[in-house]
Amino acid sequence: xxxxxxxxxxxxxxxxxxxxxxxxxxxxxxxxxxxxxxxxxxxxxxxxxxxxxxxxxxxxxxxxxxxxxxxxxxxxxxxxxxxxxxxxxxxxxxxxxxxxxxxxxxxxxxxxxxxxxxxxxxxxxxxxxxxxxxxxxxxxxxxxxxxxxxxxxxxxxxxxxxxxxxxxxxxxxxxxxxxxxxxxxxxxxxxxx
Amino acid sequence: xxxxxxxxxxxxxxxxxxxxxxxxxxxxxxxxxxxxxxxxxxxxxxxxxxxxxxxxxxxxxxxxxxxxxxxxxxxxxxxxxxxxxxxxxxxxxxxxxxxxxxxxxxxxxxxxxxxxxxxxxxxxxxxxxxxxxxxxxxxxxxxxxxxxxxxxxxxxxxxxxxxxxxxxxxxxxxxxxxxxxxxxxxxxxxxxx
Numbered sequence: 001x002x003x004x005x006x007x008x009x010x011x012x013x014x015x016x017x018x019x020x021x022x023x024x025x026x027x028x029x030x031x032x033x034x035x036x037x038x039x040x041x042x043x044x045x046x047x048x049x050x051x052x053x054x055x056x057x058x059x060x061x062x063x064x065x066x067x068x069x070x071x072x073x074x075x076x077x078x079x080x081x082x083x084x085x086x087x088x089x090x091x092x093x094x095x096x097x098x099x100x101x102x103x104x105x106x107x108x109x110x111x112x113x114x115x116x117x118x119x120x121x122x123x124x125x126x127x128x129x130x131x132x133x134x135x136x137x138x139x140x141x142x143x144x145x146x147x148x149x150x151x152x153x154x155x156x157x158x159x160x161x162x163x164x165x166x167x168x169x170x171x172x173x174x175x176x177x178x179x180x181x182x183x184x185x186x187x188x189x190x191x192x193x
Numbered sequence: 194x195x196x197x198x199x200x201x202x203x204x205x206x207x208x209x210x211x212x213x214x215x216x217x218x219x220x221x222x223x224x225x226x227x228x229x230x231x232x233x234x235x236x237x238x239x240x241x242x243x244x245x246x247x248x249x250x251x252x253x254x255x256x257x258x259x260x261x262x263x264x265x266x267x268x269x270x271x272x273x274x275x276x277x278x279x280x281x282x283x284x285x286x287x288x289x290x291x292x293x294x295x296x297x298x299x300x301x302x303x304x305x306x307x308x309x310x311x312x313x314x315x316x317x318x319x320x321x322x323x324x325x326x327x328x329x330x331x332x333x334x335x336x337x338x339x340x341x342x343x344x345x346x347x348x349x350x351x352x353x354x355x356x357x358x359x360x361x362x363x364x365x366x367x368x369x370x371x372x373x374x375x376x377x378x379x380x381x382x383x384x385x386x
Contacts, residue, residue, distance in 0.1 A: 078386035117310035120317045142381035149342050150385070188335035189382045192343070193271035 009047045010097055011037040016054045017101065020108040025051070025115055055115070058098075059122045063129035065090035066151070070133035079139045083151040084182055086130055090155065091175035099171060102163025127152045150189075154182035202240045203290055204230040209247045210294065213301040218244070218308055248308070251291075252315045256322035258283035259344070263326035272332045276344040277375055279323055283348065284368035292364060295356025320345045343382075347375035 015036035019028040030051055034044045048054055069089025073082040109115045127148045134144035158178030162171050208229035212221040223244055227237045241247055262282025266275040302308045320341045327337035351371030355364050 080385040114310075117307075117314040120313035121310040123317075124313045140381070140384075142377050143384045145346060146343065146378055146381045147385050149346070150339065153338060153342070184335050185339055186385065188333070188339045189385060191333075191336045192273040192340050192379065192382060 008037070008039055008043055012039065012044055012047055013054055013101065014104065016051060017104040017108045020115060021104065021111045024112050025108075025118075055118060055122075059125055061093075062090055063126055065093055066126060066155075067129045067133040070130060071136065073137075079134055079137075079143050079147040080150070080182070080186055082134060082137060082139075083130060083147050083154075084179060086133065087151060087155055087158070087178040087182060088175050091158070091173070091178050094159075094174045099163045099174070102159060103165045106163075123152050123156070126155070150182065150185045154178050154185055157181040157184075201230070201232055201236055204232065205237055205240055206247055206294065207297065209244060210297040210301045213308060214297065214304045217305050218301075218311075248311060248315075252318055254286075255283055256319055258286055259319060259348075260322045260326040263323060264329065266330075272327055272330075272336050272340040273343070273375070273379055275327060275330060275332075276323060276340050276347075277372060279326065280344060280348055280351070280371040280375060281368050284351070284366070284371050287352075287367045292356045292367070295352065296358045299356075316345050316349070319348070343375065343378045347371050347378055350374040350377075 012033060016028070016033045019032055019036060028051060030044050031041055033051060033054075034041045037044075048057065066086040066089070069086035070082045072089070073085035077085065109119050127145075130151045131144045131148035134147055135141065139147070155178050158174060158181040161167075161181070162174045162177045164171075205226060209221070209226045212225055212229060221244060223237050224234055226244060226247075227234045230237075241250065259279040259282070262279035263275045265282070266278035270278065302312050320338075323344045324337045324341035327340055328334065332340070348371050351367060351374040354360075354374070355367045355370045357364075
């Protein structure tokens with residue numbers, strides 16, 4: 001039993017990811033997604049333009065939050081402090097629905113080469129959004145690029161730990177996990193030499 | 194006129210990338226690729242299992258070269274020095290054919306969302322190969338991950354500069370460009386704070 005109360009949009013996302021994992025992205029139709037969610041096709045189209053949008057809608061929102069957090073960081077924040085502010089902003093918006101979606105999304109991605117490719121491009125998009133927001137703060141291109149890559153790695157690692165279905169204890173706040181992951185990566189840069 | 198003497202395999206690659214850019218990956222058939230290359234379908238299948246393999250064959254070879262270079266780096270090499278050795282090994286194997294393919298591949302990727310996704314996953318694969326090779330040298334996971342990401346960024350940036358069709362002067366060696374790009378990224382890590 002899910003712990004969140006799913007609305008129509010959330011039920012459609014869960015149904016779609018489950019079907020993508022079971023039978024692949026290509027072979028899943030909007031009609032099947034709606035049926036699995038116990039809704040009609042027209043309800044689906046009130047929420048999403050097509051099945052692809054189920055996967056991209058979250059990415060656009062996430063990119064925006066990361067970029068906003070970076071833009072709003074104090075003027076004297078270092079590039080990595082600005083990235084931390086972006087992670088904090090985005091993490092704060094993730095709900096327990098996002099957390100419970102994690103394993104479903106992971107299963108869908110593991111099951112489909114096409115979804116793996118899409119997920120890889122999603123990471124590229126997140127890095128580009130963060131890098132651009134850093135450039136607007138006057139950060140040079142290579143520094144912005146590296147800081148953004150570390151930001152993506154930290155967000156993914158933090159999210160994975162937060163959403164781990166095998167975790168026994170209270171998952172706590174996502175922001176705690178993304179911050180710890182970023183600190184770990186920052187420490188790692190000192191050992192590259 | 195290409196400056197290299199294309200063999201059948203190279204002609205197939207050039208024909209495929211040109212068609213992918215013109216009409217998309219999905220809408221391009223093996224028959225069309227063979228025809229554009231002035232070869233038969235059976236010649237195509239002597240070189241490639243399917244059209245997808247045209248894009249993945251190079252990646253596997255590249256991953257292997259990067260990993261080998263890292264494995265063969267001196268025992269006392271730092272993680273980033275080992276990555277530099279990997280880039281050097283891979284760069285040394287790239288020919289003028291690879292260089293002239295650069296703009297074609299770029300055009301094909303720009304023209305197709307699907308190829309952009311595939312290219313993004315290719316970068317993930319290269320990073321994974323380098324990270325794994327570093328782990329085998331005893332490098333800790335976060336350090337290996339960051340070093341590998343910098344390696345991918347450096348290889349891509351170096352390759353782009355080397356293959357730039359608008360460049361007037363002699364492109365020189367790819368290794369020179371990937372080394373310069375890695376040095377630039379290494380310097381950038383000092384400014385992350």
